[in-house]
Amino acid sequence: MPTITFEQPNGTATDVEVAEGGNIMRAAVTNGIAGIVGECGGQAMCATCHVYVNPEDAAGLPELSEDEDEMLDCTTAERTANSRLGCQVSLGGALQSIRVAVPSEQV
Amino acid sequence: MNESILIIGAGHAGVQLAETLREHGHAGAITLVDQGAQQPYQRPPLSKDFVASAQEPEVLPLRSEDFYAQQRIELLTGARATAVDRAARTVTLSDGQQRGYDRLVFATGARNRVLSCPGAEDPRVIGLRTLQDAEILRRQLDGAQRVVVAGAGFIGLEFAASARARGIDVTVLHSAPRVLNRSVSAQLSNWFTQAHRGDGIELRLGEGVQSIDVQEDLLVQSSAGESCRADLVVYGIGVLPNIELAEASGLECENGILVDAALRTSDERVYAVGDCANVGRDGTRVRLESVQNAADQARSLARTLCGEPTAYSEIAWFWSIQGRHRLQIAGLAEPTDSSVLLGDPGSEKFSIARLRDGQLVAVESINRPADHAAARKLLARGERITEAMLAGASLKDLANAAPVAA
Numbered sequence: 019m020p021t022i023t024f025e026q027p028n029g030t031a032t033d034v035e036v037a038e039g040g041n042i043m044r045a046a047v048t049n050g051i052a053g054i055v056g057e058c059g060g061q062a063m064c065a066t067c068h069v070y071v072n073p074e075d076a077a078g079l080p081e082l083s084e085d086e087d088e089m090l091d092c093t094t095a096e097r098t099a100n101s102r103l104g105c106q107v108s109l110g111g112a113l114q115s116i117r118v119a120v121p122s123e124q125v
Numbered sequence: 126m127n128e129s130i131l132i133i134g135a136g137h138a139g140v141q142l143a144e145t146l147r148e149h150g151h152a153g154a155i156t157l158v159d160q161g162a163q164q165p166y167q168r169p170p171l172s173k174d175f176v177a178s179a180q181e182p183e184v185l186p187l188r189s190e191d192f193y194a195q196q197r198i199e200l201l202t203g204a205r206a207t208a209v210d211r212a213a214r215t216v217t218l219s220d221g222q223q224r225g226y227d228r229l230v231f232a233t234g235a236r237n238r239v240l241s242c243p244g245a246e247d248p249r250v251i252g253l254r255t256l257q258d259a260e261i262l263r264r265q266l267d268g269a270q271r272v273v274v275a276g277a278g279f280i281g282l283e284f285a286a287s288a289r290a291r292g293i294d295v296t297v298l299h300s301a302p303r304v305l306n307r308s309v310s311a312q313l314s315n316w317f318t319q320a321h322r323g324d325g326i327e328l329r330l331g332e333g334v335q336s337i338d339v340q341e342d343l344l345v346q347s348s349a350g351e352s353c354r355a356d357l358v359v360y361g362i363g364v365l366p367n368i369e370l371a372e373a374s375g376l377e378c379e380n381g382i383l384v385d386a387a388l389r390t391s392d393e394r395v396y397a398v399g400d401c402a403n404v405g406r407d408g409t410r411v412r413l414e415s416v417q418n419a420a421d422q423a424r425s426l427a428r429t430l431c432g433e434p435t436a437y438s439e440i441a442w443f444w445s446i447q448g449r450h451r452l453q454i455a456g457l458a459e460p461t462d463s464s465v466l467l468g469d470p471g472s473e474k475f476s477i478a479r480l481r482d483g484q485l486v487a488v489e490s491i492n493r494p495a496d497h498a499a500a501r502k503l504l505a506r507g508e509r510i511t512e513a514m515l516a517g518a519s520l521k522d523l524a525n526a527a528p529v530a531a
Contacts, residue, residue, distance in 0.1 A: 050189030055224040057137075057420055059185055061174075062494075063444040063453065064417070085451065088494035091521070092501060125424070 020109035023117040024051045024069075031117075038111075041119060042104030043067035053120035060105035064123055065092035067104035069118040078113035080106070095121030126431055127153040128227035131216055133206045133370070134424065135159035137168070138399030138419035139232035140187045143198045144428035155198045156224060158216070160205040163256065164190060169416060170258040172280050172361075173446045176266060177287040177392040184256060203388075209374035211392055228394050228430060232423070233367035235400040235414060240275055240360040244337030250358045253280055269293055273345045275334045277304035279445045280361035282317070285326055286448030288359075295326045296353050297346070300333030307363075308443075309454070310464045310477050313489050317447065320473075324448055334358070364414060366401045379403065381412040386436040388426045399423040404437060411457070414445050433478055440504045442497075449473075453497035456487030456504045465512055467496065467520070476500075480517055485510035488520065499524035 019035040022045050026032075038046045046054035046067070055066035062085050071079060079102070086106045090097050102118075109116065130146065132139045135157045143155050159165065167185040177184045193200040205219040215223045222481070237252040240393040262284075267271075270293060275284045277299035289295045297304075303314040304321075322328050329347065330514050338344035343355045374388050376381045381403030388396050388404065399419035403412040421439040428435040445452040450473070458479035467488075468475030475497040479487040488500035497518035503510055511524060518526070 044183075044185065048186060048189055050192045050195065056167075056185075058418055058444060059169040061169070061444070061446060063446075063451070064500075085492075085494050088498060091495060092498040125420075 020113065021047075021115045022093050022109065023115070024054075025117065025119045026052065027120065027122045036109050040110070041106070041108045042069060042102075042116075044105070045109075046104060052121070053122075053124055054104055055124045056105060057125075058105075062086050062089050062103055062106055065089045065103060066094075068093040068095060068097075068121050068124060069102055069104050069107075070100040070121065071102050071107070072097060072117035072119070073100055075113075075116045076100070078116075080108065080113075093121070094123045094125055128150050128430075129154040129156070129225065130230065130351075130430065131156045131158065131224055131226035131230045132230045132232055133158050133216070133306050134232035134234055134367075134399070134401075135165040135187075135202070136232060136234050136399065136419065137187065137198065137416050138234070138423045139230070140165050140232060141420045141423035142232065142427055144192075144196065145424045146430060147198070147374045149178045149427055149431040149433075151427075151431055153227070155196075155203065155259060156226075157193070157198055158201045158204050158206055158218065158224075160203065160219075161255070162203045164202070165200075166256055171256065172253055172283040173287060175259050176263055176284060177290060179267070179291065181347075183450070187253070206370055209370060211374055211376075211395065214394065226394075228396070230426065231371050231390075231395070231397040231401055231523070232399050232419075233397075233401045235364035235366045235369065237360075238363045239498045240334065240358075240362060242334055242336045244339050244343070245358075247337065247343065249343055249356065250337060250360070252360050253284060254364070262357075264292055265295070265357050266291070271342075271357075272296075273298065273334075273343070273353055273358045274356040275358060275360035276362040276364065277301075277328065277330075278361050279305065279308065282321065282342060282361070282447050283445060284359055284361065286321065286324065286446075286450075289321075289324055289326050290448055296345075297321070297326060298332050298334055298342045298347055299328070299330050300348065300528075302331045304328070304330070309452075309489055310458065310462075310479060312466065313452075313491070316470050317450075321447070334360075340476070364400070366403075366412065368401060371397070371401075380410075383410075386438075387429050387434060388422060388437055389429075396426055398426050406437070413441055413457075415441070417442050424530055434467045440501060442501060451492050451494070453489075453490045453494060454487065455497055455500035456485075458487035458489075462486060465515055467515065468493065476520070478512075478520075480512060483511055485515070
């Protein structure tokens with residue numbers, strides 16, 4: 019099964035397995051990963067599932083849509099080149115594992 | 126802080142409050158009481174993705190199953206609070222047990238205004254609010270070919286667009302002359318009317334449901350004397366705040382439970398947050414029905430309950446997904462506020478700025494998240510943004526520029 023590694027600001031890391039097609043926000047919320055909120059339910063409307071993707075895993079990522087790109091300007095923690103909304107990144111296919119850092123602030 | 130806090134209602138507001146109390150170090154007991162039988166869940170997808178796809182959808186929980194135990198939050202599901210005794214500081218539950226509290230929070234939300242015309246009691250006439258409603262609706266939608274939607278508010282139109290996208294014939298009856306008339310500018314309302322009609326939805330304005338003849342299928346009679354056959358009638362005609370329990374305990378209620386800016390009722394040990402709370406601030410009263418309002422009020426109240434008195438002051442924002450179109454609203458406008466168009470509605474990507482006394486108070490955006498993101502920043506900073514400034518620069522440019530004092 020695809021695996022997501024969540025790294026907290028204090029350095030602790032947690033691995034979460036997801037079904038094919040599962041996204042980062044849903045995996046975090048259903049597994050109780052701190053620091054991922056997902057207030058809008060996964061519709062790229064609230065920008066509270068912001069993560070920083072490990073640059074080495076960037077190649078397999080789905081492309082950034084215009085909507086996600088624009089909503090990333092709404093994040094509470096600083097946006098970087100590695101910023102994504104967790105609800106817009108699904109695992110599966112070529113993307114079987116990914117490491118993401120959880121920002122220190124989400125709201 | 127070792128006080129015991131009892132929260133009635135485990136929706137977005139109640140669960141957020143419990144979580145933020147623990148984040149701020151509240152050490153006392155936290156009890157969440159909810160009449161629903163299942164784990165607390167996300168509501169926004171219910172009128173959108175949940176009914177849009179013919180495939181079995183997954184329910185999105187608000188928190189993980191073990192979250193409540195891990196955070197020492199006692200979650201009592203399937204338990205209805207039936208009485209509050211404020212003098213004794215106890216709440217009676219539907220199973221007869223009594224729970225004491227040091228602080229009590231009403232997060233009781235709202236319920237659907239029920240369609241009450243003749244024929245509305247038929248099981249094929251459905252309101253949409255809870256997970257149970259959504260599951261019933263999904264089952265009935267399979268095989269349905271014609272649906273009548275009563276009410277063109279957010280829920281009605283979200284559902285109508287989802288059903289239309291599944292190839293179902295959809296007629297929307299709305300008794301007011303404009304869609305979304307409580308929520309958006311006249312310009313945006315008119316744009317949505319055209320957009321939904323363009324997608325094949327029959328939208329009849331100024332025409333409500335008069336009665337439903339229950340036959341093999343349903344024959345809906347409108348107030349204009351028209352009739353329309355349907356396999357299913359779905360209504361979204363507004364909600365009523367759940368105030369009965371608060372009212373019976375002697376708390377002042379009027380369109381919600383009356384609270385001050387710190388979300389406190391007239392009883393200093395009792396508070397209200399979310400859809401059920403009518404908040405007084407700067408001489409006005411506001412009761413909102415949205416996830417953002419529920420979650421942000423809960424976060425604000427958690428600070429107060431942890432010893433840091435906080436007046437609720439977040440900028441309101443909303444969203445709605447109507448078929449292909451994403452609506453986002455930042456700020457609260459009044460019908461009398463003026464409107465300034467930003468962008469070209471023909472492109473299906475534009476915003477409408479709302480101004481009061483020449484100053485920006487809200488922005489409605491269609492498929493333009495960048496405008497919404499910028500508007501939230503500008504409004505939160507309390508900057509004075511004028512029509513002239515909007516004419517000369519994009520919202521994003523204004524948000525990125527050095528702040529100008531209001």
